[in-house]
Amino acid sequence: MYSPLVVDQFLSSVLTGCQRQLLITTASFSPASQNAARPHPIRNYAAAAKPVKKPRKEKGTEKDVKEEVKQKQKQKIDDTGRHKPYGLTAWAPVDDVYLVRYYPMPLYYADVAVDMLKSFQKLDFTVEDQPVFIDLQLDMKLEKKKKVDPFVSTVHLPHPFKKDINKVVVFTENPEQARLATENGAAIVGGTELVEKILEDQITADFYVAVPEIIPKLVPLKNKLRKKFPKSKRGSVGVNIPKMLELFKTGHEYMVERDCYVVTQVATLDMPKEHILDNMRAIVQDVASHKPAEFGE
Numbered sequence: 001m002y003s004p005l006v007v008d009q010f011l012s013s014v015l016t017g018c019q020r021q022l023l024i025t026t027a028s029f030s031p032a033s034q035n036a037a038r039p040h041p042i043r044n045y046a047a048a049a050k051p052v053k054k055p056r057k058e059k060g061t062e063k064d065v066k067e068e069v070k071q072k073q074k075q076k077i078d079d080t081g082r083h084k085p086y087g088l089t090a091w092a093p094v095d096d097v098y099l100v101r102y103y104p105m106p107l108y109y110a111d112v113a114v115d116m117l118k119s120f121q122k123l124d125f126t127v128e129d130q131p132v133f134i135d136l137q138l139d140m141k142l143e144k145k146k147k148v149d150p151f152v153s154t155v156h157l158p159h160p161f162k163k164d165i166n167k168v169v170v171f172t173e174n175p176e177q178a179r180l181a182t183e184n185g186a187a188i189v190g191g192t193e194l195v196e197k198i199l200e201d202q203i204t205a206d207f208y209v210a211v212p213e214i215i216p217k218l219v220p221l222k223n224k225l226r227k228k229f230p231k232s233k234r235g236s237v238g239v240n241i242p243k244m245l246e247l248f249k250t251g252h253e254y255m256v257e258r259d260c261y262v263v264t265q266v267a268t269l270d271m272p273k274e275h276i277l278d279n280m281r282a283i284v285q286d287v288a289s290h291k292p293a294e295f296g297e
Helices: 004-028 062-074 110-124 175-183 193-199 212-228 241-250 273-288
Strands: 131-137 152-155 168-171 188-190 207-210 252-255 261-268
Touching: 110 273, 131 273, 152 273, 168 175, 168 193, 168 241, 175 188, 175 241, 188 193, 193 212, 207 212, 207 241, 252 261, 261 273
Parallel strands: 168 188, 168 207
Antiparallel strands: 131 261, 152 252
8 A cells, every 4th residue: 555645746746747748739739830831732824914994085075976976876776575566577667768568657747747748749740639538446435345336427617628518408397497498508498298209319418407397207218318317416307497507508527437437538638738637626526526425525
């Protein structure tokens, strides 16, 4: 058995040796050893040179402005994202000479179109008093698959283009009304005796007006006259004979054809441009007046 004194001395020597060993190990792994020189890979190629920036030109000079304008003029419209019109080549031609059937019809304002018609008349050496027509396509659809019924209307044009007065027939059996109709320019005045003559084409007229009392006796003429048959909606049935004659003697009649189209003459080309435009406005305003009241103005 060892004495306690000898054991204490042995343990103290062992602990001292462990502390020395720890100090040596810590020194060998110090931060300074991590920063020691190490071999690096060698790059055998040169780095890409940065592009040299060109000096910017000062804007505002006349040459620069002209060049920018020329570039904008040379730029073409990019229609790559826009579908081509069905059955046509493109939306607009590139050259000045092209086939019209391959491109959509160009649109012009009314005053520009009238000027073009007048210039074409001089270039083509055609007659000066040739007719000018207006072609309207109407939206006749209503709610729940309903449509506006095709209509016939008579309008007073601010500048009439017809030289002759319309021929008007008045149906009445009242002698006083017959006298009044004759005084106000009716071409033919009569009662039921006119029915057979009209059916046999012995009498023809531009318009037919009548008083309400005689309408039931004119039923045989419905198939013959068709849209010209007197109707209150058209203003051709009433008791105010002078007013009806004033409208139909100098009025211009048009009708809706093929369910939604209005094609009618509005003037002659020898009329002043302002007169032609005024007649166009009168037709368009009268057409708009037939729109149902629930849809507003």
